[in-house]
Amino acid sequence: xxxxxxxxxxxxxxxxxxxxxxxxxxxxxxxxxxxxxxxxxxxxxxxxxxxxxxxxxxxxxxxxxxxxxxxxxxxxxxxxxxxxxxxxxxxxxxxxxxxxxxxxxxxxxxxxxxxxxxxxxxxxxxxxxxxxxxxxxxxxxxxxxxxxxxxxxxxxxxxxxxxxxxxxxxxxxxxxxxxxxxxxxxxxxxxxxxxxxxxxxxxxxxxxxxxxxxxxxxxxxxxxxxxxxxxxxxxxxxxxxxxxxxxxxxxxxxxxxxxxxxxxxxxxxxxxxxxxxxxxxxxxxxxxxxxxxxxxxxxxxxxxxxxxxxxxxxxxxxxxxxxxxxxxxxxxxxxx
Numbered sequence: 397x398x399x400x401x402x403x404x405x406x407x408x409x410x411x412x413x414x415x416x417x418x419x420x421x422x423x424x425x426x427x428x429x430x431x432x433x434x435x436x437x438x439x440x441x442x443x444x445x446x447x448x449x450x451x452x453x454x455x456x457x458x459x460x461x462x463x464x465x466x467x468x469x470x471x472x473x474x475x476x477x478x479x480x481x482x483x484x485x486x487x488x489x490x491x492x493x494x495x496x497x498x499x500x501x502x503x504x505x506x507x508x509x510x511x512x513x514x515x516x517x518x519x520x521x522x523x524x525x526x527x528x529x530x531x532x533x534x535x536x537x538x539x540x541x542x543x544x545x546x547x548x549x550x551x552x553x554x555x556x557x558x559x560x561x562x563x564x565x566x567x568x569x570x571x572x573x574x575x576x577x578x579x580x581x582x583x584x585x586x587x588x589x590x591x592x593x594x595x596x597x598x599x600x601x602x603x604x605x606x607x608x609x610x611x612x613x614x615x616x617x618x619x620x621x622x623x624x625x626x627x628x629x630x631x632x633x634x635x636x637x638x639x640x641x642x643x644x645x646x647x648x649x650x651x652x653x654x655x656x657x658x659x660x661x662x663x664x665x666x667x668x669x670x671x672x673x674x675x676x677x678x679x680x681x682x683x684x685x686x687x688x689x690x691x692x693x694x695x696x697x698x699x700x701x702x703x704x705x706x707x708x709x710x711x712x713x714x715x716x717x718x719x720x721x722x723x724x725x726x727x728x729x730x731x732x
Contacts, residue, residue, distance in 0.1 A: 397475030408645035534643035534664035554717030555648040562654030563629035570631035572646040580637030651705035672704035
């Protein structure tokens with residue numbers, strides 16, 4: 397049995413889990429999904445695939461329910477346990493079962509306390525006696541992970557290049573991701589004031605109350621969108637001004653859609669984009685505005701970046717990425 401234990405999954409983690417569940421079903425591997433019942437989309441996906449879903453009372457933040465989530469794991473039977481995300485590993489209690497930790501975001505976000513997170517990782521690692529390895533999404537993550545763990549492997553995010561395909565574009569500059577400070581949302585809102593003839597759309601769950609603030613008149617907060625491919629297909633430019641990332645799936649989806657990408661130099665973004673987009677320094681609002689001025693003033697340049705981005709995105713098609721998951725987890729299962 398393969399167990400997937402996860403906090404409420406959003407964004408890149410949710411998309412990866414959906415694909416991994418599908419892949420393992422196709423290989424005939426029995427699975428069980430443990431997650432909070434609020435994770436309705438993922439639980440529904442598991443149900444359709446014939447995978448048993450179990451309510452696991454884990455939330456994103458520290459909670460009085462964490463000890464219950466810890467004790468619940470005594471019900472695990474023999475199998476391979478995947479812990480998806482930092483929070484799930486903090487309450488890890490797999491017993492004698494071998495485990496694999498899967499990390500999708502930066503290990504040490506700039507707005508967190510690095511020493512506390514490192515201590516939490518070490519405490520959890522000391523409890524998990526049979527940790528086979530750690531999967532991360534980027535080489536930058538791997539460097540941090542190797543300070544704590546052995547057997548760290550990189551499996552990048554993937555993208556459905558048939559779903560996210562180039563289409564008719566409008567004068568829209570878009571952001572796709574969770575609306576929170578570490579994503580650089582404030583920087584982009586400030587930049588929007590300089591481009592009144594362009595529309596700005598922010599697609600993603602509002603985690604820091606931006607909907608309650610006064611935003612520029614050319615800004616629309618779309619909230620969480622069910623079909624991001626339909627939303628971003630209308631954009632001409634995608635911006636991700638994050639302070640920290642690993643290998644953001646939103647960038648891959650924008651690249652696959654043939655958008656002109658502007659992003660900050662964090663994680664593996666520069667490696668992903670190469671010469672297929674514009675890279676700006678982290679936290680530099682002026683350089684972000686300068687990049688937007690270049691992109692908005694030259695349609696041919698936007699088209700050139702979009703064509704290059706689409707070509708590079710094909711390397712990350714899910715068909716290629718899932719082969720890596722099947723290969724690596726197959727190696728670990730054989731070592732049991």
